[in-house]
Amino acid sequence: MNTDISEVIIRPEGSLQILSYQEAQQLCDVSDAGLNDLLKRCALAVLNTGASEDDEPTLLNKYKRFSIEVTVKGRGVQLVLKNAPRHAFVDNKLITGIKEHLFAVIRDLIYSQNEVLQNPDLNLESSHGITNSVFHIARNALLMKPNILPNIVVCWGGHSIPEDEYKYSKHLGYELGLRNLDICTGCGPGVMKGPMKGAILGHGKQRYKNGRYIGITEPGIIAAEAPNAFVNELCIMPDIEKRLEAFIRIGHGIIILPGGPGTMEELLYLLSVILHPENQELMLPVILTGDECSRQYFESVMNFIHSTIGPAATEKLEVIIGHARDVAFKMQQNMEEVRQDRKASSDAYYYNWRLKLELDHQQPFLPTHENMANLNLYGNQEPHKLASELRKAFSGIVAGNVKAEGIRQIKEHGPFELRGDPHIMEAMDTLLHSFVEQKRMKLDYSEYRPCYKIDR
Structure with missing residues (x-):
């Protein structure tokens, strides 16, 4: 046929x-x-x-x-x-x-x-120019909705997850929808789909007719995370860095559910931003959550962050296991604090201009073997800078797992090599092996081959 x-x-x-x-x-x-x-x-x-x-x-x-x-x-x-x-x-x-x-x-x-x-008028070699470019692309995609109070919750997590974690993400979306909160994800399946599906039911019960299910993606990863059927506002950014910036500029709160190296990349990117000295007073709530079966996952993640970046990072994160209603209620309360923060600073509700991003956060990182080997994975630097370097390491691992160019490089030259402080390398190796054991590295686990090796 x-x-x-x-x-x-x-x-x-x-x-x-x-x-x-x-x-x-x-x-x-x-x-x-x-x-x-x-x-x-x-x-x-x-x-x-x-x-x-x-x-x-x-x-x-x-x-x-x-x-x-x-x-x-x-x-x-x-x-x-x-x-x-x-x-x-x-x-x-x-x-x-x-x-x-x-x-x-x-x-x-x-x-x-x-x-x-x-466009010569947008200087993509400057931080402000890149922030403007993200704004222009998002505005052209009609993501900017003036005169609407903060209510966009960004949900990050894996595209290939167990059924119980998917059900929890739907329940969470339902609780968010009952509180008239809109959903923004990476637009794909798994944890990117579940909250949208649940929110549709919650919005329907509340007769909330203007529900937004925003999907933000980029060409390099769209094949692995094709837009799910519930996305009603899709935007394709030119690269992963602009995609990540779009999430935190447009969103008003972040919820992180279980995932693999891609989710760790997003979390480390977020930490590199909220740990920046100029962002300490900005209101951007972050909650890590999942069902009871994901407790070990979050313990591994928090242990990794604490042992590499330090307590300054873990203090920025709240973990709530198995209580979707509590997560949604807390996020709803946080929306009012975000509103007051934006109003006091005269910042737009629809785009967080005040967030300070370093140019290093915004320029595309090419995960070549040379660039991966040259990452500064050592602890003698400010926490937000170490978080940024760790984010790049996980970006390379994502590329080696799902992106065409990264897969080709691994086939031709072998696994990426990572180097750094022994305790950081050990923590990374432990975390990545836990992802493999929990089957969070690739959809077809029978064919999984690590795309990295750690130089001790």
């Missing part, structure tokens, strides 16, 4: 109806300077929503005949999809939610390329 749709023509809606010929050419350009390869990879991930593949090479190999072409006709733009996954269609018509996500891919790729990355 044929498993894909041979050809379908889609006509975008809204502003995408009037793409210029130049923009269409960029989206069809297969050269290194063009956007077609990036469009193809992101579009295929969106069309493959709900499937079990969690790495890009597998997805591209399965649908190697897939192609997408953008043409400009007299009456507007057409998308020509060939050999697309059949499960993205109902009666040969593209599912509406997937169609919206596909349009979001085109919108963000074109805008980021032409209005941000190639």
Whole structure:
């Protein structure tokens, strides 16, 4: 039986109806300077929503005949999809939610390329310029909603988790939804999906009709975390650093559920920001939570943070195990404190301009073997700087696990090497081995091969 749709023509809606010929050419350009390869990879991930593949090479190999072409006709733009996954269609018509996500891919790729990355007025070599670029991309994606009180809760966690942890994330989302709190995640499956699904039920019971289920992703990881069906506001940032900054600029509170190295990357990034001396007084509540079965996971995480960065970091985090209602109630109370903090400082409710980020937090980290080996994983530095270096180490591990370029590097040159203080290296090794034992490193555990080795 044929498993894909041979050809379908889609006509975008809204502003995408009037793409210029130049923009269409960029989206069809297969050269290194063009956007077609990036469009193809992101579009295929969106069309493959709900499937079990969690790495890009597998997805591209399965649908190697897939192609997408953008043409400009007299009456507007057409998308020509060939050999697309059949499960993205109902009666040969593209599912509406997937169609919206596909349009979001085109919108963000074109805008980021032409209005941000190639815009001489946005200095991407400066911290303020990068913060402005994140703002412009988010605003173009209509994520900015003025005159709404703080209520966006960012939920981070793994895309491949046990069923009990997924159920807890749904229950948590339900409790948040009952309190009219909106959800923002990395947009994928697992813990990124559960809170949204639960919040929809909670919002429905409260007759809260304007529920927001915001998904923020980036091209390098979209194949592993394709947008789930509940996302109604999708935004694709150009790289992981801008994605992470978007979370903390747009969100009003952070909830961290169980995950793997990707979740640790997010947590360490967050610590590198909230531990910065200029951010000590800012209100950005952080709660780590999960069901009773995740207690060991959080103990491992907190032990790692305490033994590497120190008590200054663990004091910024609150752990609540097995009480989703308490987490939601506390987050609701925190929203009022965030409102008062923003109002007192005249900062916008919809974008946290006051957060201080170092340029090192914002510039893309390329996890090459050389860069990974040169990370400063030593304790003789300020806590927020050590947290930033540890974040890069976990970023490399994520790349080696799920990103096409990282997987290729591991195949060609072997595992990344990490070096640092013995106690930090031991703590990292212990944590990563606990992730392997808890099956938090890859969806297909039978094929898992560590992409790192620690030089003692």
